[in-house]
Amino acid sequence: MPLTPKGAATRQRIVEGAAEQIREHGVFGARLEDVMARTATSKSQLFHYFPGGKDDLLLAVARYEADRVIEDQQPELGALTSWGAWWQWRDKLLARYRAQGANCPLHTALAQLGRATDAARTVTCELLAQWQRQLAAGIRHLQADGATDPRLDADREAAALVAGIQGGVLILMATGTTTHLEAALDSGLARLRGPAADRAGLAGS
Template sequence: MAELTAKGRATRARILAVAADLVLKQGVAGTQIEDVRRAAGVSGSQMTHYFRDKRTLIKDVIAWQADKMQRLHQTPELGELDSYAAWRRWADLVVERQTARDFQGGCDFGSLAGQLVESDADTRADLAAGYERWLELFRRGLEAMRARGELREDADPDALAQSLLAALQGGLLLSQTLRRVEPLRNSLNAVLTYLGSYADPGRRPA
């Protein structure tokens, strides 16, 4: 695609936001290009200008959701996720956000992955790349904690990042299904306790 103007970028972003919302509400199979076109209020020629077909649109929705996930984890409140206090705030914010949603929706990126991961190798690779970005964000914070001595030398930032993300994803899905807070809160508390077990004894969080 040729470089877009500011107006073109805004139009494309609006279409992607609408498409992402429809996919979450209706599922990938239940969302057609025409549904997105009508909801976004654009012409057929505009749709084909930005997205050749549904496959291209869904590929870009995956990237859009991955970018959104990154933004949610890069806020002044969370900093670089490189302290126990930051991880505690992260867990509290996740619980608050899901409680405010009445546990409807779960993880937007995880919802996409659940629908698409077995569809084809290219789509699975796109989803895996999104999760790898998430893991890298977590890993950087954990590596900084280990470098400062807040985590013991035997702490494995990669394994800890995977544990944190798995606890988040599993807790979100279970709370979404059961419509109650305990599975999410308990899974996050458990993984933070596990993280704390790697603290230097003199710097272990309360």
């Protein structure tokens, strides 16, 4: 049964409160009691919206954080129409992960759920597919403008960029440094720039 506007607002408040609790204290510091206190909700309310308890809540948090990964890159991610726009997106992405540091609520929630579960896999696949589609659209725009090699497979190049970013984020979580994330981004963009961008005088602009 669809939620009423009031019910949807209450559920969203619980999800956002749980996400904040995880960011501040980690998943082990996000007990249901802490979330209830933080969001001023009762146990009956919490289990009404999340019948499966903490696992259901963590899945909702993972979906919320996955959406934020995309939203935090906008409007740049959705407007990759020039090399200047690509560099603005690159800088915004790095700024996001520098601010986040080693604490990634999305990875934390998914790890607690278990990456092999169907629910966790679905969240991850949805995020990666959406991210990859928007990058591929940007690559195709560059190809149409003659700013990158038209022979490149846009979907494959977008997948490689996302893979590099995610690898860099995992290393960031382990080391606290964005060095590898920065290298992955810059190497991916350098490959896209290639000779076509150099000839057009667009490299690094």
